[in-house]
Amino acid sequence: MKRTIGYCLVYLATSFLLAGCNLIIFNPKGAVARDERDLIILATGLMLLVVVPVIVMTFVFAYRYRATNKKARYSPRWASSHKIEAVVWGVPFVIICLLGWVTWVTTHTLDPYRPLDSDVPHMNVQVVATDWKWLFIYPDLGIASVNELAMPVNTPVSFTVTSDAAMTSFFIPALGGQIYAMAGMQTKLHLIANEVGEFRGIAANYNGEGFSDMHFSTLSLNPSDFEQWVAKVRKAPQRLDQASYAALAKPSTRHPVSYYSQVQERMFLDIVDKYEGMNKANRTPRSQAQRDGTGVRTDHQPGLAAEER
Structure with a gap:
């Protein structure tokens, strides 16, 4: 009896604790x-x-x-019903x-690769997972941020995700969807925020000692507030180029939110291309890549060529 009461108290306490989650x-x-x-x-x-x-x-x-119930019907020759x-x-x-x-x-x-149906044009965001922080590049705006993602409310966002470190998973629980970030690869995810607010984004796949601190803030803003955020980022003194990215990509935990007012051309694709050597049999060295008259790569990665266009 005492054990039963103890179990009931444990279940009751657990219920109260979960109620606060x-x-x-x-x-x-x-x-x-x-x-x-x-x-x-x-x-x-x-x-x-x-x-x-x-x-x-x-x-x-x-x-x-039960054994003590003598009134229960006993049918030893019962076959089926x-x-x-x-x-x-x-x-x-x-x-x-x-x-x-x-x-x-x-x-x-x-399907995370399926664009969302909307009359509002999609906003493109390129996501890079590093040890242990998130880099967000806005290719159409020419800016970038670290550990802070801003997006206009009621605007579909097309994420292109990769990793420059161990494989992890890009996840914003409040907005749904989850997609893996893998070195040398690009994955797609389409999300939309229908409410203004700040939501937590996380790395949903264990990727090393800094995993528990690899999270970011997702800001769902009104159009005017988003424009102010973009203006604030464009005033940042830092520029994202190969040198500044090399410093950023070094392993660190609890990296503060930071902004880059300019982004070097092809930065995201250069990060992806770093890992071409993983499959040398099917790829040619980047220095031998053929280009067409517009300067777009047409060698061995049609997906990247389409991305550049």
């Missing part, structure tokens, strides 16, 4: 995060249609057919079909 996944601030939350709830609800009755019947059967077979096989079959349909639809609608 900010379950940001279930408090989305963007359309993508909202769709992902609804998907989690729907999938969990469908599976609970089987789990909850099984748990309930376990206790009911244990109580009804078509009704029970229909429920046992039919309900899971229907649930699996529903989950399969939901998976098929959401796999396409929530």
